[in-house]
Amino acid sequence: MRSSAPSSRLEAVLAALALAASLxxxxxxxxxxxxxxxFAAGRRTAILTVRNAGAAPARFQAKAFSWSNGTDGALKLAxxxxxAVFPPLLELAPGESRNLRVGTDAAAGPVERAWRLxxxxxxxxxAPEAGMRVRVLTRVGLPVFLAPAAEAIAxxxxxxxxRAKGRIRFAVRNTGTVRLRPSAVTLSLVSGQGETVFAKPLxxxxxxxxxxxxxxxxxxxxxxxxxxxxVVTVQLERxxxxxxxxxxxxxx
Numbered sequence: 172m173r174s175s176a177p178s179s180r181l182e183a184v185l186a187a188l189a190l191a192a193s194l195x196x197x198x199x200x201x202x203x204x205x206x207x208x209x210f211a212a213g214r215r216t217a218i219l220t221v222r223n224a225g226a227a228p229a230r231f232q233a234k235a236f237s238w239s240n241g242t243d244g245a246l247k248l249a250x251x252x253x254x255a256v257f258p259p260l261l262e263l264a265p266g267e268s269r270n271l272r273v274g275t276d277a278a279a280g281p282v283e284r285a286w287r288l289x290x291x292x293x294x295x296x297x298a299p300e301a302g303m304r305v306r307v308l309t310r311v312g313l314p315v316f317l318a319p320a321a322e323a324i325a326x327x328x329x330x331x332x333x334r335a336k337g338r339i340r341f342a343v344r345n346t347g348t349v350r351l352r353p354s355a356v357t358l359s360l361v362s363g364q365g366e367t368v369f370a371k372p373l374x375x376x377x378x379x380x381x382x383x384x385x386x387x388x389x390x391x392x393x394x395x396x397x398x399x400x401x402v403v404t405v406q407l408e409r410x411x412x413x414x415x416x417x418x419x420x421x422x423x
Contacts, residue, residue, distance in 0.1 A: 200224035201231070201309045203290055208273055208315040216274040221290060223263035230293040231261045233271055235315070238287045242342075242385040244376045246287070253277040254286045254315055260293075277317060282380035283349045284317040314377070319348045327351050327378065329403045329414025337389055339420060341403055343412070344383040351378040355406040358388050360398035360420055369394040375406075395420040 202222040210217070223229050235254035239247045254275045261269050277284060291310040326347035332340045339358070345351050353375040360369040369390050378384050390398075398420040405412040 201229075201290065201292065201311055203311050203313065206313050208288070208313065210275060210315070210317040212279060212318060212320070215276065216272060219271040219273060219288075220268055221261060221263070221271055222268040223265060226265050228262065228264050228295070230295060231263065231290055232293050233259050233261070233288065233290050235273075236287050236289070238285045238314070238379075240377065240379055240382055240384070242383055244374060244384050248287060251286060253284075254288065256288065273315065275315075275317060279317055279320040281319060281321060281348065283319050283323070285350065285377075285379050286315040288313050288315050316350065319380070321348065324348045325351065325407075325409055327405070327407075327412050329405065329412060331401070331414065331416045332385070337395070338387050339390065339401060340385060340387045341401075341414065342383045342385045343378055343403075343405055345378040345380055348380050350380060351405075351407060353378070353405045353407055353412075355404075356386070357404045357406075358386070359402045359404070360390060360394050361400045361402055362397050363399040368397045390420060 200223070202220075202224050204220050208217045208219070221231060221233075223231075233256040235251055235256055236248035237251040237253070241247060254273065254277075257272045258269075261271075263269060271290075273288065275286075289310060289312045292308040294308065324347040326345075328344050328346055330342045330344055332342055341358070343351075343353070343356065356373040356375045358371050358373060359367050362368050371388055373386050373388070376384070399418065401416045401420055403414040405414075
């Protein structure tokens with residue numbers, strides 16, 4: 172007889188997941204303002220307000236990290252001493268607010284410097300037993316920027332890269348000296364008559380100075396055959412960034 176142990180283990184895992192999904196979720200209500208820190212050449216400190224909007228006391232820890240993005244948009248964080256946060260530990264009663272002082276002595280460079288600050292809830296050793304509840308610890312991240320030493324230039328471009336196996340690849344490149352923050356990125360395939368035969372909204376995230384975000388899209392069957400042009404639209408606060416490539420959907 173064939174053993175049913177693997178099937179039994181799978182059923183046990185699925186049952187545990189289903190039980191966890193049905194349990195109440197407990198988490199601190201954490202409010203942090205402002206949600207972005209911009210250091211200028213003459214201003215190297217800022218104040219953040221942290222508030223425990225929950226119904227129970229909570230402990231929080233603040234940390235700073237250096238920040239860059241991979242070409243896939245994934246955050247690359249590493250501990251840093253270039254940004255200081257005080258106090259690094261907070262204990263807040265329900266409804267209580269405290270100020271965090273954030274500062275840097277890092278030198279301004281040719282392009283904008285970028286860090287991220289996290290404020291995360293810590294587990295309480297004296298917390299009462301949660302019983303049949305899933306305890307979720309809150310974590311908030313916010314960007315910290317230091318203006319470049321020279322002129323702040325917001326500029327970018329869309330560059331189409333190689334096509335392979337029916338996929339379209341393009342890059343949004345930041346050629347300026349400060350961050351780009353798209354509110355939306357969309358790829359459209361347009362027919363020779365101007366009809367949109369395919370449109371796909373894509374993830375929009377920071378493109379830091381001198382960095383690039385590469386997107387890869389696989390159009391649905393038949394879309395490429397009907398398309399005469401590929402259009403990429405990047406919506407920015409200071410105006411849209413657009414890239415066009417005739418016949419970009421065709422190729423090996």
